[in-house]
Amino acid sequence: MEDHANLAARWLAGAGSIVALTGAGVSAESGIPTFRGEGGLWRTYRAEDLATPSAFARDPILVWEWYRYRQGICAAAAPNAAHAALARIEERAPGFTLITQNVDGLHRRAGSRNLVEVHGDIFRARCTVCGANRELTGAEEETIPACPGGHTMRPDIVWFGETLPENAIAKAHRASASADLFLVIGTSAIVYPAASFPLIAKDRGARLVEVNPEETPLTPLADLSFRGKAAEILPLLVDRAFSRPVEDS
Ligand code: BJW
Numbered sequence: 001m002e003d004h005a006n007l008a009a010r011w012l013a014g015a016g017s018i019v020a021l022t023g024a025g026v027s028a029e030s031g032i033p034t035f036r037g038e039g040g041l042w043r044t045y046r047a048e049d050l051a052t053p054s055a056f057a058r059d060p061i062l063v064w065e066w067y068r069y070r071q072g073i074c075a076a077a078a079p080n081a082a083h084a085a086l087a088r089i090e091e092r093a094p095g096f097t098l099i100t101q102n103v104d105g106l107h108r109r110a111g112s113r114n115l116v117e118v119h120g121d122i123f124r125a126r127c128t129v130c131g132a133n134r135e136l137t138g139a140e141e142e143t144i145p146a147c148p149g150g151h152t153m154r155p156d157i158v159w160f161g162e163t164l165p166e167n168a169i170a171k172a173h174r175a176s177a178s179a180d181l182f183l184v185i186g187t188s189a190i191v192y193p194a195a196s197f198p199l200i201a202k203d204r205g206a207r208l209v210e211v212n213p214e215e216t217p218l219t220p221l222a223d224l225s226f227r228g229k230a231a232e233i234l235p236l237l238v239d240r241a242f243s244r245p246v247e248d249s
């Protein structure tokens with residue numbers, strides 16, 4: 001672990017273009033449940049009932065109630081040491097791109113700015129008719145928000161079977177294709193197309209570093225795998241990379 005940490009720190013300090021892909025595990029230590037695994041949302045709720053266009057068409061009140069409940073959890077949560085470490089990488093490595101599957105807003109609250117949110121934002125609603133998009137403050141009275149034209153709005157989230165925002169995909173693809181170091185943090189790496197970004201980077205010769213307490217389908221491809229919590233491992237790597245002079249890799 002010690003040697004691996006030093007090596008990863010050297011790669012971080014020396015890389016010209018760093019990209020990270022994060023998933024629900026990065027927010028686990030902020031108290032936000034993951035989707036799969038122990039305590040995961042999909043262990044209690046069926047995705048088909050809550051996170052698909054047909055679920056919303058069938059019962060928009062149920063879907064909104066579930067998202068309001070989760071907004072409450074996200075609003076009460078605070079960014080953890082992993083979010084802070086990623087924001088610090090951006091300060092030190094200006095070309096850094098952070099691709100997140102998370103909709104909780106914690107990366108932004110931690111200070112990350114070059115951020116690509118590929119699955120949407122739980123604090124926004126989008127009109128199902130005109131596409132109008134607005135922030136939800138939590139103070140709204142109505143269960144189902146409406147746009148100024150009176151049409152039903154939905155959570156601005158990418159559900160199963162839906163395409164991801166075109167701009168986000170293009171930016172994530174571009175960054176992945178030109179990365180020379182790609183960090184995969186706290187994701188089961190089974191949901192596509194997000195899980196393809198590290199594969200694109202690896203294909204183009206990038207080094208792949210994974211941080212996750214569990215193995216994932218990407219583990220066999222990783223140049224280094226850290227089996228641990230993001231909020232413990234990432235600050236360690238970032239401290240080593242940027243707090244002291246680094247020898248050549
Ligand atoms: C820690 C930790 C700690 C714990 N520290 N780590 C190719 C093949 C087969 C199917 C498909 C395919 N391409 C597309 C599909 C269909 C589908 C898909 O991928 N399905 C797979 C499940 C098989 N993809 C889609 O439908 C996507 N759209 C699409 O592809 O459009 C084109 C198209 C249309 C029609 C047909 C075909 C193609 C859209 C995907 C949208 C995903 N949406 C969700 C829900 C959002 C709703 C919401 O938030 O309410 O996004 S699903 C859910 O999974 C959420 C997450 O962003 C996403 C990824 O999950 P994540 O983040 O990896 O979380 P977990 O829980 O899975 O993992 C947590 C990890 O953290 C674990 O590994 C832990 O070990 C770890 N961990 N504690 C570090 N402390």
